[in-house]
Amino acid sequence: MYKNFDELASDVLALAKEILPDKLIYINSLNDKQQIILKLSDTNTSILVTEGMVINLNETLCNRIDFERNEPLIYEDISRETCLNGLKRTLADVNINAYLGIPISLFDGERFGTLCVAHHEASHFDKKSVEMLQRIARMFSYYLDLERLAYRDSLTGLYNRQYLYKYFEDFSVTEGVLFFLDLDGFKKVNDVYGHETGDLVLKEVSLRLQKFVKEPNDDAFAVRLGGDEFIINLPRISSTEEISQRAEQLINYLNTWDTEYQLSASIGIVPYSANGGVQLNTLLKNADNALYRAKAAGKNNYKIFNGYC
Known part of the structure; x- marks a missing residue:
């Protein structure tokens, strides 16, 4: 077992960076109202997001991800999108123009969050890279389930x-x-x-x-x-x-x-x-x-x- 979440998240992001080394990659958690940025692959980046940043869920691209179908969400050139008029200004403010969001769900279907890729310029996400990142997201969710089984009370969800x-x-x-x-x-x-x-x-x-x-x-x-x-x-x-x-x-x-x-x-x-x-x-x-x-x-x-x- 990893000693803490940061250690696990760092390894997940390091694997993801091997696939898309020139992109910012980060892990979010989602609740009913907010998206919380938990861990970034890079801290020195032109994209203006930080660890611990809390964003209104309605103002995020992650809110558009289909968790039921477990499908990635891809925007390769946000400046050309016509369906994002309400979000374009927000994304431009943080210098994001390309986005890939992969859902992270637990075994029982509970939504945990997302593994995201962002870049300041329009970018192409090839099918192989997307599939590899999906595999990493599945490995991450599997570990979260293992940790829950090992360290959580099955009735209440509290630590054991x-x-x-x-x-x-x-x-x-x-x-x-x-x-x-x-x-x-x-x-x-x-x-x-x-x-x-x-x-x-x-x-x-x-x-x-x-x-x-x-x-x-x-x-x-x-x-x-x-x-x-x-x-x-x-x-x-x-x-x-x-x-x-x-x-x-x-x-x-x-x-x-x-x-x-x-x-x-x-x-x-x-x-x-x-x-x-x-x-x-x-x-x-x-x-x-x-x-x-x-x-x-x-x-x-x-x-x-x-x-x-």
Whole structure:
């Protein structure tokens, strides 16, 4: 496995550059509203796009790609196109006059994004080059699926225990904090409403956790350990005031439900220092001790490990 997405994307782009060495090649992710440029083959280029650039999806050529048919989209001379009047000015502003977009979809049909080729001058994309780039896109999507199987929880889509251990083993850890949370009242949901409803609750909890971790920084992530136990890793958070603020926010995220069953969360919290040499197993044990104290104190609250509990 690659250590991170950048490493994988760099290899994909290097292979693509062997096919079209004089073109700018880049990888995008797409959601319902935006296109995000994730990785460029070149940073010193006459085309004015940058890594991390976010573009309104309606203002992109990638939005015109047919993902259902999995077909590439090709414009060899945008200046001569009559069907792009709404986009010509935008493309001219970033100095793109030739475009090739190849869809990247996951095994289940979910749209991931695109592998794109751009040039400032009109260019011909021969059939063999396009087919080779399609093969590279398929290899890339296959790896993304493998990574999902290895490091994602199959029910919720959150990271799993294996990813959590890999993260602490492979990366230089900055200071941060782990939240170990357990759902209050979840057993009753399963007993009264059945496991199918319980699975729906876990999926909804996971969506709320994903929303929660997006707010502080891009390095934060959520993990499902199993059952109704979850871990949240929040790097670069160390002050007690900030930890408490985030914990209270998380409790509010998880104790409001429109249905008749009552759910909340108890949280055990353990801070960790940068490169402190503390093993993840020790952190989890300490967080579990703090979680036990939160449960014993009446649930729907949090406790911070202080070295004694």
